[in-house]
Amino acid sequence: MQFATIFYAFAMLLVCAFAAPLEVRQETVSNVKCTGTKALDFHTSNVALLQICGGIAGSIQKCQGAPKSTTGQSGNVRFTITPVVKGDTINISKGRWEQGIKAAFAVCGQNIPFTATFTGGAAKGDVNVVYAEV
Incomplete structure (x- = not known):
C-alpha cells in the first residue's frame, strides 16, 4: 500500500513537472x-488607457457607439485609436485593448511612447494606436 502511494505521488510530480504551462492570451501587434x-507617468497612462471610447473603465467591456476614432487622455498622456480601413468603426474590447498595450510595451518598454497596429478592434479589421505625450 505504501509503495503504491509513493509511486502515485512520484508519478504526479513528474506529470506536473512536464505539463505545458498555462499561456496568457497575447494580442497580435504589428x-x-x-x-x-x-x-510617461504610470498612473496618468493608466487613467488615459481607460478613457478611450468615452470611458471603458468599470463594467463597460467594449467600445460603445461605434466611433470612427477615439482618444483617451489624462494630463499629458494621450492614446489615439483609428481604424486601419478608412470609414471603419472601432469596437475594441477592454481585454483586447489592454493586451495590445501590454504587447506594445513588451517591445518598447513600460510606458514608452509608441505607434502600432493592433489586430482586430474594428468592425472590418485592425486599428492603429498612438501612445504619446501631449
Whole structure:
C-alpha cells in the first residue's frame, strides 16, 4: 500500500513537472515603432488607457457607439485609436485593448511612447494606436 502511494505521488510530480504551462492570451501587434525614450507617468497612462471610447473603465467591456476614432487622455498622456480601413468603426474590447498595450510595451518598454497596429478592434479589421505625450 505504501509503495503504491509513493509511486502515485512520484508519478504526479513528474506529470506536473512536464505539463505545458498555462499561456496568457497575447494580442497580435504589428508595425510597432517606439517614438520616445522617456517613460510617461504610470498612473496618468493608466487613467488615459481607460478613457478611450468615452470611458471603458468599470463594467463597460467594449467600445460603445461605434466611433470612427477615439482618444483617451489624462494630463499629458494621450492614446489615439483609428481604424486601419478608412470609414471603419472601432469596437475594441477592454481585454483586447489592454493586451495590445501590454504587447506594445513588451517591445518598447513600460510606458514608452509608441505607434502600432493592433489586430482586430474594428468592425472590418485592425486599428492603429498612438501612445504619446501631449
